[in-house]
Amino acid sequence: MSILFKYVAKLIEKASDLEASKIESMLEEPSNGFADVALPCFRLAKELKKAPAMIACELAEKITDPSLKSIAAVNGYLNLTFEPAFLARTLMDSARLDSDSIAEVNGMKGKTVLIEHTSINPNASPHIGRARNSLIGDSLVRVFKFLGWKTDVHYFVNDVGKQIAMLVYATRDRPNVEFNDLLQIYIDINEELKTRPEIEDEVFALLNRFESGDADTITAFKRIVSTCIKGQTAIFAQLGIFWDKFDYESRYIHEHITDKVLEKLKKSPKLFEAEDGRLVLDQHGEEIGIQDPMLVVTRSDKTSLYALRDICYTLDKAHSGADRDLLVLGEDQKVYFQQIAAAIRLLGSTPPEVVHYSFVLLPEGKMSTRAGNVVLLEDFMREAVQKADSALIERRGTSDPEKAKVVGYGAIKYSILRCGPEKNVLFDWENALNFNGDSSVYAQYNYARIQSVLEKADVDYSRPDYSLLLASEEVALIKEIARFEAVVLSVYEHLNPSILCNYVFGLTSKFSQFYTNHKILGIENRDLMVARLALISKTAEAIKNALYLLGIDTVNQL
RNA sequence: GCACCCAUAGCUCAACAGGAUAGAGCAACACCCUUCUAAGGUGAAGGUUGGGGGUUCGAGUCCCUCUGGGUGCACCA
Numbered sequence: 001m002s003i004l005f006k007y008v009a010k011l012i013e014k015a016s017d018l019e020a021s022k023i024e025s026m027l028e029e030p031s032n033g034f035a036d037v038a039l040p041c042f043r044l045a046k047e048l049k050k051a052p053a054m055i056a057c058e059l060a061e062k063i064t065d066p067s068l069k070s071i072a073a074v075n076g077y078l079n080l081t082f083e084p085a086f087l088a089r090t091l092m093d094s095a096r097l098d099s100d101s102i103a104e105v106n107g108m109k110g111k112t113v114l115i116e117h118t119s120i121n122p123n124a125s126p127h128i129g130r131a132r133n134s135l136i137g138d139s140l141v142r143v144f145k146f147l148g149w150k151t152d153v154h155y156f157v158n159d160v161g162k163q164i165a166m167l168v169y170a171t172r173d174r175p176n177v178e179f180n181d182l183l184q185i186y187i188d189i190n191e192e193l194k195t196r197p198e199i200e201d202e203v204f205a206l207l208n209r210f211e212s213g214d215a216d217t218i219t220a221f222k223r224i225v226s227t228c229i230k231g232q233t234a235i236f237a238q239l240g241i242f243w244d245k246f247d248y249e250s251r252y253i254h255e256h257i258t259d260k261v262l263e264k265l266k267k268s269p270k271l272f273e274a275e276d277g278r279l280v281l282d283q284h285g286e287e288i289g290i291q292d293p294m295l296v297v298t299r300s301d302k303t304s305l306y307a308l309r310d311i312c313y314t315l316d317k318a319h320s321g322a323d324r325d326l327l328v329l330g331e332d333q334k335v336y337f338q339q340i341a342a343a344i345r346l347l348g349s350t351p352p353e354v355v356h357y358s359f360v361l362l363p364e365g366k367m368s369t370r371a372g373n374v375v376l377l378e379d380f381m382r383e384a385v386q387k388a389d390s391a392l393i394e395r396r397g398t399s400d401p402e403k404a405k406v407v408g409y410g411a412i413k414y415s416i417l418r419c420g421p422e423k424n425v426l427f428d429w430e431n432a433l434n435f436n437g438d439s440s441v442y443a444q445y446n447y448a449r450i451q452s453v454l455e456k457a458d459v460d461y462s463r464p465d466y467s468l469l470l471a472s473e474e475v476a477l478i479k480e481i482a483r484f485e486a487v488v489l490s491v492y493e494h495l496n497p498s499i500l501c502n503y504v505f506g507l508t509s510k511f512s513q514f515y516t517n518h519k520i521l522g523i524e525n526r527d528l529m530v531a532r533l534a535l536i537s538k539t540a541e542a543i544k545n546a547l548y549l550l551g552i553d554t555v556n557q558l
Numbered sequence: 559g560c561a562c563c564c565a566u567a568g569c570u571c572a573a574c575a576g577g578a579u580a581g582a583g584c585a586a587c588a589c590c591c592u593u594c595u596a597a598g599g600u601g602a603a604g605g606u607u608g609g610g611g612g613u614u615c616g617a618g619u620c621c622c623u624c625u626g627g628g629u630g631c632a633c634c635a
Contacts, residue, residue, distance in 0.1 A: 032579065040577055042615055052615075075578060076615080121635070161635050249635090278633055289561035294632040306635045334562065335630050358563070358628065366628085395597070407597090419571070422563060424628055431570060431584075435597050438571080438583040445597050453594050483574090490574075502572060505582080516590095516599045558597075 002486065003094045004087075007067070008037045008080055015062035018044070035072075035079035036087060042076055052076030084475050085467035091482040092466040092534075097541045102485050103148025112150045114320050115141050116352070117328040118236070118243075119156040122228035123163045124183040126235065127374035128427060129360040129367050132416050135551065136357055137328040138241045139417060139497035142549045147492055152322060155243045156313055159225040159250045161306065165207040166190070168220045169199065175223070179231025182224075183376075211253055211303060221250070235378055239409055240551055252312045258304040261312045261347075265297065268346055276300045286342040288335060295339045307336075311343050318349040325352040326495070330359065331422075355495045357421035363428050375427060377412075384408030387433050388441075396558075403555050407441055410552040414440035417550055418501035440552050443508045443543050448558035450511070450540040453520055455556075457533050464534035465527055473514040474532075477539060480507040484542045488549065497550060504546040511539050 009024035023039065030038045039059070041052040048055060056073035063071055067086040072079045082090075096102045103109045117137020120130050141151050158164075163186075170189040171177045177185070193199055209217040229246065236242070252258050262279070265271045270282045277300035283293035297308040317325055329337055334356055341351035360367065367374040388411070389404035415432040419425045435441040469478065480503075487503045490496075520532045544554050 028577075029574075030578070031573075031581080034578070038578085040616095042577080045615075077578065079578095158635060163635070274633075276633085280632070283632095288631095290631045291560055292632075296633040299633075305633075307632090310635090331563065331629050333630090336635095338562095339632090356563085361628080391597070395595090415570095423571090424564070426570070428570085434570095434584065436584075437597090439597085441597055442583090445595080449595050449598085456594065486574085494575090498571095499574090502574095502582090506572095509582080512598060515594085516596095519594070521594050558595080 003090060003482075004037055004082070007090070008039070011063050011065055012039065012059060012078075015059055030077075030079070034074065034077070035081045037080045037082075039078040039080075040076065041078060045076075084470040087475060088469040088478050089465075089467040091478050092464075092469075092538065095482045095538065096485045097481070097538065097545060099146045099148070099545075102146070102488065106147060106489065109148035110150065111148070111324070112152065112322040113144050113324040113326060114152045114154060114317055114322040114352075115144070115326045115328070116154040116156060116317065117141075118241075119158070120232065121158050121161075121163055122225045122232070123167055124186050124228070125179070126232055126377045127367055128377055128380055128412075128416065129374075131377045131380075131412075132357055132360055132425065133328050133330065134236060134239075134241050135413055135416050136355060136421060136497055138239075138551050139491075139500070139549060140326065140328070140355070140495060142551060143488060143491050143497070146488060146545075146549060151244075152320070153242070153244045154317070155246045157225065157229060157246050157248045158306075159221060159248050160207075160211065160253065160309070162203060162207060164221055164224060165203045165210070166193075167224045168206055168217075169203050171224065172220070177224075177227065179227050182228060182231075210250070213254060218250075218254075235381070238381065238405075239413070240553075247313060247316075249306075249309050249313070252309045253304060257312050258308050261315065262298070262302075262304075262308065264347055265343075270346060271297075274300075277302065281343055281346075283339060283342050286338070288338045288342060290335055293339065293342075295343060307340065307343075310340055311347075314340055314344050314351065315347065315349055317352060318344060325350070327352040327354045329354050329356055331356045332359075353495075355421060358424045360416070360425045360427050363426070380412055380432075381409065383429070384411050384433055388435070391435055403558065406553045406555050407435070407444060407558070410440035410444060410547070411435065413551050414501060417497050420498045421496060438505050440547065440550075442512075443504050443547055444552075444554055445558050446508045446511055446515070447540055447543045447547075447554045448556060449515065450536045450543075451556040454533065454537060454540070456521055459526070459530060459533070461530045461533035461537065464531040466531055466534070468525075468528050468531045469535060471514075471518060473510070473517050474535065477507075477510040477514045477535065480510045481535075481538050481542050483507075484546070487546070491549070500546050500550050504543060504550070507539070507542055507546065511536070511543075 005024050005027045008027055009020040012018060012023045013020040027037055027039055041055040044055050045052045053076050056076055056078040059078050060071050060073040067082055068080060069083045070081045115137060118134040120126050141153055144151050166189050167186060170185050206217060210221050272280055274280050278296055279298040281295040281297055283295055286293060295307055296305060298304055337354055344351040385404045385408035388407035389399050392400050392404055411433055416425055487499060491499045523529050547554055
């Protein structure tokens with residue numbers, strides 16, 4: 001559309017003394033089919049000291065162009081409708097769908113971005129609420145890459161803390177504990193703690209030995225953490241989600257990095273020592289959403305608390321040399337992150353840009369790992385694949401585990417990514433695994449339909465005449481294809497993958513309407529057939545790339 | 559109590575960053591497979607955009623307030 005906006009802006013510039021660049025920013029694409037491009041004249045009214053309707057009228061009279069089918073002034077809007085042939089040719093010739101050309105044009109090639117996402121406590125199998133972090137993060141990674149960025153994806157492993165110590169304690173007699181048992185062990189030990197509070201002393205003793213560098217304890221912690229990370233990453237690997245680097249929190253203790261940063265903090269008058277010896281950062285005056293903003297960074301024996309280690313880590317990321325520094329974080333960490341960010345600024349560095357997302361809710365309420373009322377990502381994955389495979393058996397007669405994965409995993413990602421990050425996702429099985437309508441399967445299915453047609457085509461459609469595509473369904477589809485680049489840029493700008501879900505459904509829906517109303521193969525007009533083949537080939541490319549950016553795969557037959 | 563986010567059709571979500579008549583999917587109703595994949599398409603139905611004020615030529619969108627949900631509020635990670 002941007003090419004049409006430019007075109008219209010120039011037409012208006014010629015017909016008036018208004019600047020094209022200014023007009024271009026005011027143009028819009030009407031939602032209800034009033035026109036292809038519209039100029040609301042209300043803002044111009046003040047400047048030109050004329051009624052909006054008058055401005056629109058005058059412009060409508062002055063502007064003539066062979067590309068225009070009609071131009072009209074309606075309610076203060078200047079409405080322009082193009083000749084479909086012009087529209088089709090112009091939009092299709094200028095549409096960019098592939099990474100290379102989009103990266104080239106938008107000038108982001110070679111820039112670097114560090115993205116931290118997931119960073120789940122390494123204590124159990126992830127549930128779908130945590131997975132929202134990974135899915136958003138991974139989609140953003142894909143979008144940045146697509147736009148030509150070099151990405152550096154990090155996972156901060158919180159391998160220090162009571163939670164890990166509890167697992168170490170609970171598995172002290174089970175050297176070969178398996179990943180799949182950890183969740184139950186974690187639930188049980190939390191339960192046991194209620195009746196036997198003395199366990200806590202042992203847990204803290206373990207933690208203490210770990211922090212002070214006791215080799216055996218470190219080995220025990222490492223065993224649990226690595227079991228966990230291996231288990232978690234194996235699950236994410238199935239979903240096509242990978243990291244470049246795992247950063248271990250314990251490193252900041254064992255390599256005494258916390259001490260160095262503490263020295264720097266001590267130079268600030270904001271750091272003070274409480275009566276019992278704890279070191280506290282006074283954060284009054286910062287924009288932090290709590291009444292009495294203080295950040296405690298050490299215990300009374302001056303050993304580090306998580307906040308201090310997090311500051312160290314965040315500093316490391318800030319100094320990585322990347323052009324951008326991104327962090328995906330749950331909404332529960334909003335205030336905490338403000339505190340860390342303030343500390344980072346105090347130390348003269350720039351905190352990361354943060355993407356917050358809200359939690360996934362179950363129909364019966366919130367999820368809680370400790371209480372055990374969670375939907376585990378792996379259960380969701382298994383159910384989704386099973387349901388997809390039964391659908392394949394029902395519709396195609398045979399089981400196909402590979403395709404079932406593509407369909408099932410796609411449904412998972414789509415169901416979680418389709419809501420805006422700031423909104424709670426309400427998870428229910430029926431909705432998430434519904435393969436009809438607004439779903440990833442819809443896009444995958446239509447993609448496969450296109451592939452099926454293209455395979456049967458026996459003509460060369462590499463040089464189409466798009467101006468033959470005059471039907472309303474064709475024009476509507478072309479407009480959607482032309483939006484692709486703007487959509488990707490919008491996801492990039494707002495760091496919001498849900499925009500892609502909406503887009504891919506709208507695009508696919510337009511294709512489906514075209515497909516059911518128009519024949520492609522075997523029509524008499526050979527040039528039209530070529531144009532239509534090229535059109536659906538472009539459609540497939542847009543669907544495939546949009547799904548790819550969501551982390552969703554396609555198959556040629558479904 | 560204080561702070562931030564959210565509230566749109568019975569349900570789940572959109573609305574291009576203030577623009578025209580608020581759009582989809584699911585569910586329910588009525589149609590369409592001798593035609594390139596029916597996981598599809600068409601039609602009808604469904605709304606005082608949580609309530610109330612305000613700003614604006616124009617508000618679902620911005621401001622205030624109330625109600626309801628989510629999240630958090632130093633010595634956990």
